[in-house]
Amino acid sequence: MRDIHRFIRPVLVILPLAGLLLGFGASLAGYGSWMEPIWAVATIPVLTALLVEIVANLRRGDVGLDVVAALSMTGALLFGEHLAAVVVALMYAGGQYLESFAERHAKREMTALLERVPRKAVRYREGRLEEVSLDEVRPQDRLLIRQGDVVPVDGIVAGGMAVLDQSALTGEALPVEKAAGEPVMSGVTNVGDAFDLSATHRAGESTYAGIIRLIEAAQASKAPMARLADRYAMVFLTVTVALAAGAWLWTGDPIRALAVLVVATPCPLILAVPVAIVAGVSRAARAGVLIKGGGALETLARVRVLVIDKTGTLTHGEAQVTTIQPSAGFPAERLLQLAASLDQASKHVIARALVREAQVRGLALLLPSEVVEVPGEGLEGTVDGRHVIVGGVRYLAQKLAGLGEIVDVSQYPVGCVVVAVALDGRLAGLLVLTDRLRTEAAEVIERLRRLGMGRIVLASGDRKDVAQAITVGLHLDDVHADLTPERKIDVVQAGREYGPVMMIGDGVNDAPALAAADIGVAMGAKGAAASAEAADVVLLVDRLDRIPVAIEVARRSRRIALQSVYAGIGLSLVGMIAAALGYLTPVQGALLQEAIDVAVILNALRALWGPEPARAHSRKLDRDQTGWLDRRV
Incomplete structure (x- = not known):
């Protein structure tokens, strides 16, 4: 339906505009008798589309200001005021098109909804691996979760150590470790080595699918906001009809009633709001x-x-190095350099964070060799001829006797990550990472x-x-x-x-x-x-x-839109009174309304060209770092 409207609305603008020009052209060419019929024909498509829309709105219980436009066009055609009719048709169609354009511009399609949703799973079957769709996964199926995979269904770790980024589901910035037998939620990302998962639920019954249903239910429960102009519809419509009927009954001249309706055609309301909205959105x-x-x-x-x-x-949502604590006599920059050099051999998120920190500080990274990694815990190897160990405090405590007595993790702030570094069998220092405010x-x-x-x-x-x-x-x-x-x-x-x-x-x-x-x-x-x-x-x-x-932008745009609405209604009311008293013909009323339209549009455009809103001072953009292991609990 929206695609049909996108096609029809430009056509409805072109028809009255072309009819208006063609009518004047026919008159200049000596075919003056054709002028009025051309304008009438050009008005009918717009009026027909408007009546269809009004009926649809009435079925939903909505009464809008579009009724005034329909009355003015119908009256103009019935009483032979064809020029006024085509001008009103052009104003109305132009306003509708502009409002449609504003909506399309502001509601650009957000592509790739839930791109991270897995579509396939790798399942063990009769001693081999097969890729199957999620619909085929059943409880008790054994799945292979590769590094970088999004876990497709809820399950438990069946083999290997799982290092998972749960931030998408829990908001937790730092990845967590899951040992064999521990539960894993669907929707989390495997940032460690591959592991086996025993499915406990079907895909449609898993955590991630439940969140999607929550999104759909919450969106459905939020009623769409009514168009700003329609808030004034009933009052303005009542005043308009009363004034037009009063002028007709008082003078016996239906043309005065028509002039009131033409002036009242609510183009300031239809045009001012979307123009201010487009300006604000831009x-x-x-x-x-x-x-x-x-x-x-x-x-x-x-x-x-x-x-x-x-x-x-x-x-920031990512762990960043906040403190470097070298052992006595050991340079802090050297500590980070050795740790980051060894961590080049690891894909762990904390390893990547240390490497990036060293690169940001301009440290030359050395080539590691003889690297041995325990997934999710730490690694050791040779850097610049020295034996280096990097990992969590528990990991190094297994490697170095007495380390547990030297390092007290509880002294560090809640939520931080403590990475220990050893050099040639001795503690060289600690690196503290935090998801900073x-x-x-x-x-x-x-x-x-x-x-x-x-x-x-x-x-x-x-x-x-x-x-x-x-x-x-x-x-x-x-x-x-x-x-x-x-x-x-x-x-x-x-x-x-x-x-x-x-x-x-x-x-x-x-x-x-x-x-x-x-x-x-x-x-x-x-x-x-x-x-x-x-x-x-x-x-x-x-x-x-x-x-x-x-x-600030939204408030200024809304304020300008309301100013345009109030000014447009005020000027229209003055014009309606003048028309009721016989000072304006329908054509003059239509031209007056066009002048009001121009005024409110220019005022609405102030939302685009006004003074810049206050901004915070420019700051360096966040570095792309991530977090890991050994959080203090």
Whole structure:
């Protein structure tokens, strides 16, 4: 149906425009008798399409201002005011096309919904491996989960050590280890070596499929926002009909009633709002914010409650080196250089984080040799002629006697990763990695407070102690942790007591809450496809400080749209009164209405060309690092 409308609406603009020009052309060519019929014929397709739409709306219980346009076109045709009819038809069709264009522009198709959803699984069958569709997987089937695979169904580890990135489901930034017999959720990613999984559920009954159903249910429960202009429909329609009928009854002249209807044709309402919306959406896009439609922009302007995820949203979502603690007399840069050089031989996410940190610091990485790795725990080998061991404290404690007495992991902050480095059989130092709070987080929260955000709460799937530790010093009203996707929806719904709710998140686990919120904002630069699809607003850059910018743009666009609406209605009312008193003919009323249209459109365009919204100072973009092992518990 939408594709049909996209084809029909441009045609409905072209027909009255071509008819208007052709009618004048026929008159100039000496065929003046053809002029009126041409204008009448050019009006009929627009009127027919309008009547069909009105009937469809009435069946849904909607009464809009389109009724005024239908009355004015019908009246003009009946009373022989064909020029007025075709002008009104052109105004109406042009407004509808512009509104359709605004919607398409603002709601660009978010492609690749849930691209990470696995379609196939590798199953053991009679001593060999076979690739099968997910529908064929049954409980007790033994599957091979290769490195980089998304786990297709819920199950338990049947062989090998599983190192899993669960951030998409739990929001947990750091991968976790699962030994044989431990459960594994579908939708998590294997970031370690391959392991075997014994399926416990079918694909449709697994965790990931359940989250998808939550997204669909939450989206279906949120009613679409009515068009801004229609809020004034009944009052304006009643005033228009009353004034037109009064003029007819008072003077006995139906042309006066027609003139009132023509002036009242609500093109300022139809045109001003989508123009301001397109301007606002374009403005936000320049700041790296994608707003999916006029309803989203208007709701964004009215939010008063913020529910924000932690991992990947309030924090970077990736472990980064925060502290280097070398043993006495050992240079810190040398410690990182040796550890990162050895870690070049590993695919582990923490190994990659150390390598990137060394590269950022400009350290020359050396060639490792004789490398032996214990998946998920650590590795050892030779670097620059020295025997180097890198891994978790437990791993090194098995290699070095007395290490457990030297290193007390409990002294480190909650949620951090401690990596130990040994050189030639002795402890050389420790590297501490943390999923750090975004540097702009505190400033963004304060800016949101100044913008009128009355309540700001954290909703995280991470542990309570980690969530509380990371938010120390932030001006938050509450901290919710250990949340499942369902419980995040509960937090969003509870927030509505204080006003319209905005939810910000990045993972698949956030998608249901994003869909359930009045306005969902996804960290689209690094976030999951599911969250970007479920959200109403997507941040195209990995910067939290774009949120207040988007709110400022939305509020200014909405304010300008309302100014245009009020000015358009006011001028139309003046014109309607003048028409009722006989000072305007239908054609003059149509031309007056065109002048009003131009005025409100120019005013609406101020949303595109106005002053730049306040922005936070430019900061270096987040480095692409990831996290791992040995979290303090």
